[in-house]
Amino acid sequence: MAFSIPPLPYGYDGLVAKGLSKEQLTYHFDKHHQGYVVKLNAAAATNEALAKKSIEEIIGTEKGPIFNLAAQIFNHTFFWNSLSPNGGGEPKGKIGDAINASFGSFDKFKDEFTNAAVGHFGSGWAWLVKDGNNNLKVYQSHDAATPLTEGLKPILTCDVWEHAYYVDYRNDRAAYIKTFWNAVNWEFAESNL
Numbered sequence: 001m002a003f004s005i006p007p008l009p010y011g012y013d014g015l016v017a018k019g020l021s022k023e024q025l026t027y028h029f030d031k032h033h034q035g036y037v038v039k040l041n042a043a044a045a046t047n048e049a050l051a052k053k054s055i056e057e058i059i060g061t062e063k064g065p066i067f068n069l070a071a072q073i074f075n076h077t078f079f080w081n082s083l084s085p086n087g088g089g090e091p092k093g094k095i096g097d098a099i100n101a102s103f104g105s106f107d108k109f110k111d112e113f114t115n116a117a118v119g120h121f122g123s124g125w126a127w128l129v130k131d132g133n134n135n136l137k138v139y140q141s142h143d144a145a146t147p148l149t150e151g152l153k154p155i156l157t158c159d160v161w162e163h164a165y166y167v168d169y170r171n172d173r174a175a176y177i178k179t180f181w182n183a184v185n186w187e188f189a190e191s192n193l
């Protein structure tokens with residue numbers, strides 16, 4: 001198979017204490033994230049040029065359904081790394097300083113990101129990104145869209161597709177976003193600065 005994804009960094013039950021059940025993560029990882037990999041591999045089986053590209057190269061060169069599959073593969077791996085069993089709380093060190101410098105305070109950033117995530121219309125992603133001037137910004141992408149194609153460096157993301165929270169929270173996206181803050185991985189965010 002041309003494409004594969006790493007397993008969940010904390011297993012299917014690694015975020016239970018943070019508010020995401022084993023059933024939720026199993027569905028999300030096995031049926032959705034892995035589902036995109038199965039479909040991209042099926043396309044690559046009859047397309048040698050596609051099979052030779054990296055996920056990032058596909059994102060940079062393809063459009064339509066093939067772009068969507070690769071971007072969703074990238075976005076989900078980035079999302080799993082944005083959460084941690086040891087996550088949550090307020091950012092310290094370099095990532096805390098960078099957020100304060102760009103947003104004024106952690107609370108202002110948290111409000112802006114929460115509004116982007118809860119208020120996102122339809123399926124997509126809320127991101128913390130770094131622009132070409134080294135400023136951090138909150139960014140929304142729709143469906144499979146990813147900041148990689150916009151010259152923006154992803155720092156953190158929250159999946160706001162319904163499939164990310166429906167098992168545990170039904171239609172209550174706001175409750176799911178509280179869980180995101182409870183598990184957010186600041187070490188990963190800092191490593192992306």
Ligand SMILES: [Fe+2]
Pocket residue numbers: 028032076159161163164
């Ligand atoms: Fe998802």
